[in-house]
Amino acid sequence: xxxxxxxxxxxxxxxxxxxxxxxxxxxxxxxxxxxxxxxxxxxxxxxxxxxxxxxxxxxxxxxxxxxxxxxxxxxxxxxxxxxxxxxxxxxxxxxxxxxxxxxxxxxxxxxxxxxxxxxxxxxxxxxxxxxxxxxxxxxxxxxxxxxxxxxxxxxxxxxxxxxxxxxxxxxxxxxxxxxxxxxxxxxxxxxxxxxxxxxxxxxxxxxxxxxxxxxxxxxxxxxxxxxxxxxxxxxxxxxxxxxxxxxxxxxxxxxxxxxxxxxxxxxxxxxxxxxxxxxxxxxxxxxxxxxxxxxxxxxxxxxxxxxxxxxxxxxxxxxxxxxxxxxxxxxxxxxxxxxxxxxxxxxxxxxxxxxxxxxxxxxxxxxxxxxxxxxxxxxxxxxxxxxxxxxxxxxxxxxxxxxxxxxxxxxxxxxxxxxxxxxxxxxxxxxxxxxxxxxxxxxxxxxxxxxxxxxxxxxx
Amino acid sequence: xxxxxxxxxxxxxxxxxxxxxxxxxxxxxxxxxxxxxxxxxxxxxxxxxxxxxxxxxxxxxxxxxxxxxxxxxxxxxxxxxxxxxxxxxxxxxxxxxxxxxxxxxxxxxxxxxxxxxxxxxxxxxxxxxxxxxxxxxxxxxxxxxxxxxxxxxxxxxxxxxxxxxxxxxxxxxxxxxxxxxxxxxxxxxxxxxxxxxxxxxxxxxxxxxxxxxxxxxxxxxxxxxxxxxxxxxxxxxxxxxxxxxxxxxxxxxxxxxxxxxxxxxxxxxxxxxxxxxxxxxxxxxxxxxxxxxxxxxxxxxxxxxxxxxxxxxxxxxxxxxxxxxxxxxxxxxxxxxxxxxxxxxxxxxxxxxxxxxxxxxxxxxxxxxxxxxxxxxxxxxxxxxxxxxxxxxxxxxxxxxxxxxxxxxxxxxxxxxxxxxxxxxxxxxxxxxxx
Numbered sequence: 001x002x003x004x005x006x007x008x009x010x011x012x013x014x015x016x017x018x019x020x021x022x023x024x025x026x027x028x029x030x031x032x033x034x035x036x037x038x039x040x041x042x043x044x045x046x047x048x049x050x051x052x053x054x055x056x057x058x059x060x061x062x063x064x065x066x067x068x069x070x071x072x073x074x075x076x077x078x079x080x081x082x083x084x085x086x087x088x089x090x091x092x093x094x095x096x097x098x099x100x101x102x103x104x105x106x107x108x109x110x111x112x113x114x115x116x117x118x119x120x121x122x123x124x125x126x127x128x129x130x131x132x133x134x135x136x137x138x139x140x141x142x143x144x145x146x147x148x149x150x151x152x153x154x155x156x157x158x159x160x161x162x163x164x165x166x167x168x169x170x171x172x173x174x175x176x177x178x179x180x181x182x183x184x185x186x187x188x189x190x191x192x193x194x195x196x197x198x199x200x201x202x203x204x205x206x207x208x209x210x211x212x213x214x215x216x217x218x219x220x221x222x223x224x225x226x227x228x229x230x231x232x233x234x235x236x237x238x239x240x241x242x243x244x245x246x247x248x249x250x251x252x253x254x255x256x257x258x259x260x261x262x263x264x265x266x267x268x269x270x271x272x273x274x275x276x277x278x279x280x281x282x283x284x285x286x287x288x289x290x291x292x293x294x295x296x297x298x299x300x301x302x303x304x305x306x307x308x309x310x311x312x313x314x315x316x317x318x319x320x321x322x323x324x325x326x327x328x329x330x331x332x333x334x335x336x337x338x339x340x341x342x343x344x345x346x347x348x349x350x351x352x353x354x355x356x357x358x359x360x361x362x363x364x365x366x367x368x369x370x371x372x373x374x375x376x377x378x379x380x381x382x383x384x385x386x387x388x389x390x391x392x393x394x395x396x397x398x399x400x401x402x403x404x405x406x407x408x409x410x411x412x413x414x415x416x417x418x419x420x421x422x423x424x425x426x427x428x429x430x431x432x433x434x435x436x437x438x439x440x441x442x443x444x445x446x447x448x449x450x451x452x453x454x455x456x457x458x459x460x
Numbered sequence: 461x462x463x464x465x466x467x468x469x470x471x472x473x474x475x476x477x478x479x480x481x482x483x484x485x486x487x488x489x490x491x492x493x494x495x496x497x498x499x500x501x502x503x504x505x506x507x508x509x510x511x512x513x514x515x516x517x518x519x520x521x522x523x524x525x526x527x528x529x530x531x532x533x534x535x536x537x538x539x540x541x542x543x544x545x546x547x548x549x550x551x552x553x554x555x556x557x558x559x560x561x562x563x564x565x566x567x568x569x570x571x572x573x574x575x576x577x578x579x580x581x582x583x584x585x586x587x588x589x590x591x592x593x594x595x596x597x598x599x600x601x602x603x604x605x606x607x608x609x610x611x612x613x614x615x616x617x618x619x620x621x622x623x624x625x626x627x628x629x630x631x632x633x634x635x636x637x638x639x640x641x642x643x644x645x646x647x648x649x650x651x652x653x654x655x656x657x658x659x660x661x662x663x664x665x666x667x668x669x670x671x672x673x674x675x676x677x678x679x680x681x682x683x684x685x686x687x688x689x690x691x692x693x694x695x696x697x698x699x700x701x702x703x704x705x706x707x708x709x710x711x712x713x714x715x716x717x718x719x720x721x722x723x724x725x726x727x728x729x730x731x732x733x734x735x736x737x738x739x740x741x742x743x744x745x746x747x748x749x750x751x752x753x754x755x756x757x758x759x760x761x762x763x764x765x766x767x768x769x770x771x772x773x774x775x776x777x778x779x780x781x782x783x784x785x786x787x788x789x790x791x792x793x794x795x796x797x798x799x800x801x802x803x804x805x806x807x808x809x810x811x812x813x814x815x816x817x818x819x820x821x822x823x824x825x826x827x828x829x830x831x832x833x834x835x836x837x838x839x840x841x842x843x844x845x846x847x848x849x850x851x852x853x854x855x856x857x858x859x860x861x862x863x864x865x866x867x868x869x870x871x872x873x874x875x876x877x878x879x880x881x882x883x884x885x886x887x888x889x890x891x892x893x894x895x
Contacts, residue, residue, distance in 0.1 A: 063742065066743060067743065070743065156789065159791075160789060160790075160791040163791055164701075164705065164791070166697060167697045167698070167700055167701035167705060168701055170693075170694045170695075170697035170698045170701065171697070171698035171701045171702055171706070171715050172715065173694055173698065173758075173761065174698065174715055174718040174719045174722060174761065174762070174765070175714065175715060175718050177718075177722060177733075177758050177761070178718045178721060178722060180733050180737050181725065181729060181730070181732075181733045184732060184733045184735075184736030184737050185729075185732060185733075185736070188736065248499065249499045249502055249503055250499075250503075251499075252495050252496045252498075252499030252500075253496065253499045253500045253503055255496050256493070256496025256497055256499065256500055257496075257500070259496075260493055260496060260497075269500060269504075271885075272504060272507065273500075273503055273504075273507075275507060276503065276506065276507055276510075278815065278816075278819075278877060278881060279510065279819075279874070279877075280818075280819025280820070280821065280848050280873060280874075280877070281819070281821065281822075282819070282821045282848045282849075282851050282852050282855075283510075283514065283819075283851070283870050283873070283874070284510075285852070285855070286851065286855050286866060286867075286870065287510060287513060287514070289855065290517075290855070290863065291513050321503075321506045321510070324503050324506070328503070352485055352486070352488070352489045353489060353492075353493075354488055354489045354491075354492035354493065355485070355488075355489075357492070358492070375724075378724055381726070382725070382726025382727070382728065382729075383726070384726065384727065384728045384821075384822035385821050385822055385852065388822075388852075389852070389855060409726065409728050409822070412728055412732070413728065413822060413825055413826070416731075416732065416735065416825075416826050417825050417826070417828075417830055430732075431732065431736075434728075434729055434732050437726060437728075437729065438725065438726075438729055441724055441725065441726055442721055442724065442725070444724075445720075445721060445724035449720070
């Protein structure tokens with residue numbers, strides 16, 4: 001509340017400075033003084049000078065102070081909490097934060113009350129100091145900017161420098177996001193590998209993380225095993241089924257659209273197919289679990305087969321439907337970019353259209369088509385909701401499409417949904433799985449781009 | 461050219477061979493063509509089956525059964541303190557009044573058994589519904605009014621025919637007594653099948669008949685608002701920098717590689733990043749639209765950047781040259797000329813990115829937007845859930861009625877997505893300029 005109010009106040013101050021700066025230049029110009037920059041830029045310069053440092057300070061302060069409080073409040077914890085560490089610290093912090101927020105569960109302990117009182121007083125001091133510093137900084141810099149206004153002052157150049165800086169900052173966000181992804185999984189993965197040897201994880205054929213809870217509860221017996229192979233086998237199986245559906249259908253559609261369809265039909269059919277890619281995956285998951293899976297089970301049992309109610313086939317088929325447009329749209333573009341001269345040459349030799357397509361166009365477009373298929377694979381590997389809803393959680397190392405299998409993504413979701421302790425190997429295993437998933441999808445993507453690049457060199 | 465005489469086929473023989481193979485080749489041609497056409501037919505069939513399946517299940521989910529009861533709105537019992545305040549109404553006897561009205565509707569005093577059966581036949585939220593009715597119509601206090609109450613989800617399933625009368629009593633979710641009461645209600649014409657007000661104005665509930673999507677829808681809109689206010693400016697700024705300003709060097713190349721890679725990262729990974737960075741490291745609360753919006757913004761950013769770059773590239777260089785020629789600075793050229801001309805394309809890309817964000821589930825599960833939240837979120841940091849996650853949660857519930865409600869929620873979600881995509885297409889058609 002304090003933050004948004006202060007922010008709005010800051011914005012109001014900046015608008016005032018903008019208007020004041022512009023007005024000053026405008027009135028001076030009426031008296032015939034020539035300025036280097038337009039009034040607009042003088043106003044903007046004044047406002048930006050007031051806004052940028054103060055706004056930055058406000059945001060940094062608001063993020064940092066809570067972190068500081070969380071650190072300071074540890075002085076209030078009883079000794080045993082600090083000694084046992086880990087989740088105890090989280091619980092203690094939650095108690096204090098609840099108390100500060102005015103949520104009470106039963107009679108709070110004495111130290112919680114003290115800690116929350118201290119927290120409240122820190123918070124109010126911090127808010128006051130923050131308000132004063134930010135406002136003083138904004139007004140001081142704004143006044144400084146206002147005083148800078150004179151005919152020779154290059155306000156436009158200053159404003160443009162700031163804008164240009166903002167544009168660069170916006171584009172580095174992509175790098176920051178990548179770094180964020182890498183670091184967020186990397187550290188936890190390293191911690192996981194300290195608990196579980198990497199070879200056990202990468203080559204293990206058994207996935208059974210739930211024993212840990214039993215151990216702690218005192219029932220003992222058995223150890224948790226973290227072998228990733230069953231999940232990757234499951235992912236592989238479901239993706240293969242999906243490709244068996246998507247590649248023939250998608251490729252044949254692309255050929256028809258590129259070579260046979262009239263432009264008008266093409267203009268209608270292509271967006272229609274792309275609807276399939278636009279349907280939310282949760283809808284596909286619902287459809288797979290409620291319509292396709294029971295159908296497959298009934299048909300299979302009528303034929304005398306044993307079908308798991310959450311079979312890989314159901315998830316794979318529906319996922320295949322979802323990735324048809326990825327294959328068809330990309331392949332269609334590739335086929336269209338094959339030079340017409342190649343086709344004309346084949347026609348000139350007397351080939352029919354299908355012969356031309358099969359023997360000339362497709363071989364020429366093959367690298368691009370392969371790239372499209374690889375991108376579709378990467379999409380299938382990373383797909384989450386369909387498998388979470390329709391493929392089940394049984395970590396079977398099986399290649400029978402009628403069995404229930406689990407996948408990397410569905411395990412990640414299962415482990416990380418809800419509250420977790422960041423100390424346990426089970427939670428950390430999800431991060432290790434994500435690392436593998438990222439390596440796999442980025443590897444596929446890189447491979448596809450490499451192929452496309454090579455292909456481009458041939459015809460441009 | 462050579463001395464050897466040409467020893468090939470004679471023209472007649474060649475013609476004969478070609479003629480013979482021609483029929484086969486033509487058959488092959490038409491088979492090939494048919495294959496392509498049937499592939500498209502198959503893909504479109506999938507589309508039709510998917511939508512038909514959702515519509516067939518979902519349209520009945522937009523409706524539900526209500527029973528009309530004549531309730532004596534006794535002032536003393538409903539509003540013991542007589543000031544219509546919330547405390548007074550909730551300390552009143554609304555539940556008992558509904559039960560009495562239900563007993564009256566079947567014309568019985570009713571033993572304990574009948575009462576017990578009846579209580580399970582209308583929604584357990586009926587008392588609250590009565591209180592809300594009084595709050596909306598305080599003048600009706602002291603009169604007798606016909607008010608519609610939702611029937612319990614088992615009764616609803618029975619009325620839809622999912623629970624058969626013929627099934628032996630012990631295998632049925634409702635007993636014979638209940639069925640006889642339903643028959644009485646039916647004879648008296650008290651049962652009606654209407655557009656469900658709980659679906660659109662109710663919040664999450666474990667009771668299927670009272671579950672609604674309002675909370676999730678509001679959560680979705682708040683999340684989307686945060687997402688668009690972060691992703692659109694940043695995406696456009698990055699696109700402008702990369703297309704108009706960036707020098708061709710290693711740094712620019714790294715940015716471009718990163719954008720392409722981010723577009724290929726599975727969405728669930730963005731959720732993991734949100735969990736590890738925003739929730740664990742920055743200590744932001746779980747289940748809030750603020751974090752959800754940021755994560756979705758980072759996820760849709762590549763889509764927006766890529767389409768915005770295409771839009772900027774489509775603005776002809778002559779526009780820039782003309783602006784520069786009459787003395788505009790580089791920034792003035794970009795902000796006064798290039799951006800306004802590229803805006804329709806950028807907006808189209810943004811809408812498509814937002815549609816993608818609206819349908820996204822997996823990353824939001826990671827950051828805890830899957831909690832059971834009854835209150836309708838009112839701000840960026842109120843716990844909330846979103847429509848796709850609500851669909852995911854409902855899909856897990858066992859009650860028959862939730863299947864219809866889930867499908868109905870899917871219809872609402874698809875309606876939003878189709879509207880957004882149609883808006884994008886219209887925008888492109890209307891504003892796009894061919895140079």
